Amino acid sequence: MFSGSDDGVVEQSGLLLLATLSLSHSHQASAGAAPFVGVNIGTDVSNLLPPSELVSFLNRQKISHVRLYDANPELLGALSGSRISVAVSVPNNQLLGIASSNATAWNWIRRNVAAHLPGTRITAVSVGDEVLTSVASSVPLLLPAMEALHGALVALELEREVVVSTPHSFSIILNSFPPSQSFFNETLEPLLLPLLRFLSRTNSPFMLNLYPYYAFMQNRNLIPLDNSLFKPLSPQNHMVDPNTLLHYTNLLDAMIDAAYFSIKNLNFSDLVVLVSETGWPSRGDSKEPYATPSNALTYNSNLIKHVFDRSGTPLHPEITSSVYIYELFNEDLRSPPVSEANWGLFYPNATPAYLLRVSGVGGFLASDDANQTFCVAADGVDSKTLQAALDWACGVGRANCSEIQPGETCYQPNNVRNHASYAFDSYYQSQGKSSGSCDFKGVAMITTTDPMVTFLLFSVQFSSVSYMILACKPSKSLSNKTKQVVNTTESSKAGDNLRFRTFKSIKISAINNIWHNYLVAAFPVLLLFLL
Ligand SMILES: *[C@@H]1O[C@H](CO)[C@@H](O)[C@H](O)[C@H]1NC(C)=O
Ligand SMILES: *[C@@H]1O[C@H](CO)[C@@H](O)[C@H](O)[C@H]1NC(C)=O
Ligand SMILES: *[C@@H]1O[C@H](CO)[C@@H](O)[C@H](O)[C@H]1NC(C)=O
Ligand SMILES: *[C@@H]1O[C@H](CO)[C@@H](O)[C@H](O)[C@H]1NC(C)=O
Ligand SMILES: *[C@@H]1O[C@H](CO)[C@@H](O)[C@H](O)[C@H]1NC(C)=O
Ligand SMILES: *[C@@H]1O[C@H](CO)[C@@H](O)[C@H](O)[C@H]1NC(C)=O
Ligand SMILES: *[C@@H]1O[C@H](CO)[C@@H](O)[C@H](O)[C@H]1NC(C)=O
Numbered sequence: 001m002f003s004g005s006d007d008g009v010v011e012q013s014g015l016l017l018l019a020t021l022s023l024s025h026s027h028q029a030s031a032g033a034a035p036f037v038g039v040n041i042g043t044d045v046s047n048l049l050p051p052s053e054l055v056s057f058l059n060r061q062k063i064s065h066v067r068l069y070d071a072n073p074e075l076l077g078a079l080s081g082s083r084i085s086v087a088v089s090v091p092n093n094q095l096l097g098i099a100s101s102n103a104t105a106w107n108w109i110r111r112n113v114a115a116h117l118p119g120t121r122i123t124a125v126s127v128g129d130e131v132l133t134s135v136a137s138s139v140p141l142l143l144p145a146m147e148a149l150h151g152a153l154v155a156l157e158l159e160r161e162v163v164v165s166t167p168h169s170f171s172i173i174l175n176s177f178p179p180s181q182s183f184f185n186e187t188l189e190p191l192l193l194p195l196l197r198f199l200s201r202t203n204s205p206f207m208l209n210l211y212p213y214y215a216f217m218q219n220r221n222l223i224p225l226d227n228s229l230f231k232p233l234s235p236q237n238h239m240v241d242p243n244t245l246l247h248y249t250n251l252l253d254a255m256i257d258a259a260y261f262s263i264k265n266l267n268f269s270d271l272v273v274l275v276s277e278t279g280w281p282s283r284g285d286s287k288e289p290y291a292t293p294s295n296a297l298t299y300n301s302n303l304i305k306h307v308f309d310r311s312g313t314p315l316h317p318e319i320t321s322s323v324y325i326y327e328l329f330n331e332d333l334r335s336p337p338v339s340e341a342n343w344g345l346f347y348p349n350a351t352p353a354y355l356l357r358v359s360g361v362g363g364f365l366a367s368d369d370a371n372q373t374f375c376v377a378a379d380g381v382d383s384k385t386l387q388a389a390l391d392w393a394c395g396v397g398r399a400n401c402s403e404i405q406p407g408e409t410c411y412q413p414n415n416v417r418n419h420a421s422y423a424f425d426s427y428y429q430s431q432g433k434s435s436g437s438c439d440f441k442g443v444a445m446i447t448t449t450d451p452m453v454t455f456l457l458f459s460v461q462f463s464s465v466s467y468m469i470l471a472c473k474p475s476k477s478l479s480n481k482t483k484q485v486v487n488t489t490e491s492s493k494a495g496d497n498l499r500f501r502t503f504k505s506i507k508i509s510a511i512n513n514i515w516h517n518y519l520v521a522a523f524p525v526l527l528l529f530l531l
Helices: 051-060 073-078 092-100 102-114 136-155 186-201 212-218 251-265 293-309 383-394 416-430 451-462 467-471 480-490 494-501 513-530
Strands: 037-041 065-068 085-090 121-127 163-165 167-169 206-209 273-278 323-325 374-377 444-447
Touching: 037 293, 051 073, 065 323, 073 102, 085 092, 085 102, 092 102, 092 136, 102 121, 102 136, 121 136, 136 163, 136 186, 206 251, 212 251, 251 273, 293 323, 374 416, 383 416, 416 444
Parallel strands: 037 065, 037 323, 065 085, 085 121, 121 163, 167 206, 206 273, 273 323
Antiparallel strands: 374 444
């Protein structure tokens, strides 16, 4: 599915100087739409969760976008009502039938898409898998199949909801570093030109499977590991594109920009890259020493943060590509090398392969099934009601509310919902999670996502990125400076000060220690990454 044979990544034969670089593209459906992080669900798994359990697992993990390698009707049925966006796929072996008969394409769409809408939120049909580089015989079928499927969607008036695209291997792009010198393999141009025209005409994304892991493995002496893992680099280790003078701090962005330059060489300026697969394996054989849990967690955690930072690429800071992580489960049935069976964030039984350090962004919190539950403010409750419950928890309930007082580490973001979640959970934990201890007259609910981490999530969504650091973290690492900032910002709100002063002396054990340790461990990484 991905060979990632990219020998040209760091070829620096710089001779071509692109004279005029028009950076002012008018990209469709790009700048405004929030980028997402989804997961690919491969099914070469000996004991795949039954569809309904799989869907509740996805919900618990707050996974909002999935890409399937087929259009499994049971799973699509189970996803109904889940609000999870789904990309379904046409396997390569069905291209012939679809390309040669409009009726077959029509049936495919009716059975695998239309029948499940609107209950199941199908948003994309991903046609074939790396067809241009892996199945020579199917190459002429690809575009006709896409046209036929799109035609069927148009006939059903679904073409606005459901896009049609096809994922490519990065190996269709040659000379990929520096990005400004990249171009599509000329042999493929006759196929790519009409394909890009189709994508442009139908407002569909250009799908690419991007594997910095393979690029790194094949160019180990040229590409620093840190660069592949999105780790902070000293400026002399940035890759600088000599033609554009753009600085590349990570390989994924360089690969995405290589695609934009290649697309531009064919005179298209309105296409957006969607990363249909990317990831890092957590285990490998003796020839795969970089397939480790530590590298996998670093890559995927930094990837997720990179997407939610919405900083785009050096060439297109205004466009942040959405990504589907490869992949949800380790596919234990895949044949060697060992890494092939170890790309998953989770083992097939839904226990995490490693713990991500993502501070709740997108909710990919890998320990959710380890019998950890928390109590937070329920959705849709008005702040007056929440305030009353908060007051009860911190007063009569004797929850440990010291950390949500002004100037303390969990005071930010300062709103009733966050403070209530903190207090509810403190109470719930102090009551040994006994039944009934997470109710507060119905305004609280049990969750598997740590509210301390949720605070950070809120801050990502509603505040500046640097607030993530100020938000809710172990107080030891808070510098004097940042503490003053918090204090200065908030001390004018006299009402808050009053309310919290009352509870200052109440001290009851609080948040689960495991999570505390986790945040202590995660914080230096966050800091390095964000500052
Ligand atoms: C398939 O449908 C398209 C319109 O969607 C039409 O242009 C084309 O001629 C049809 N092909 C066949 C073989 O009927
Ligand atoms: C370009 O694509 C053709 C057809 O797939 C392939 O045979 C050739 O090796 C590719 N060229 C490079 C440099 O990868
Ligand atoms: C792109 O546009 C340039 C300038 O108009 C032209 O010379 C070139 O042939 C075009 N390339 C393609 C692939 O259409
Ligand atoms: C979860 O924890 C509760 C109480 O701490 C315990 O009774 C229960 O057996 C645990 N469940 C699992 C699956 O470990
Ligand atoms: C906040 O600032 C006030 C005066 O500016 C000071 O008296 C108080 O101790 C500060 N509180 C914290 C928690 O730093
Ligand atoms: C914070 O401030 C106190 C007193 O002003 C000082 O003793 C301490 O060294 C400072 N800590 C840091 C980390 O700057
Ligand atoms: C309340 O929580 C804070 C921060 O987690 C902790 O330092 C303090 O010891 C707790 N108080 C009690 C009484 O457990």
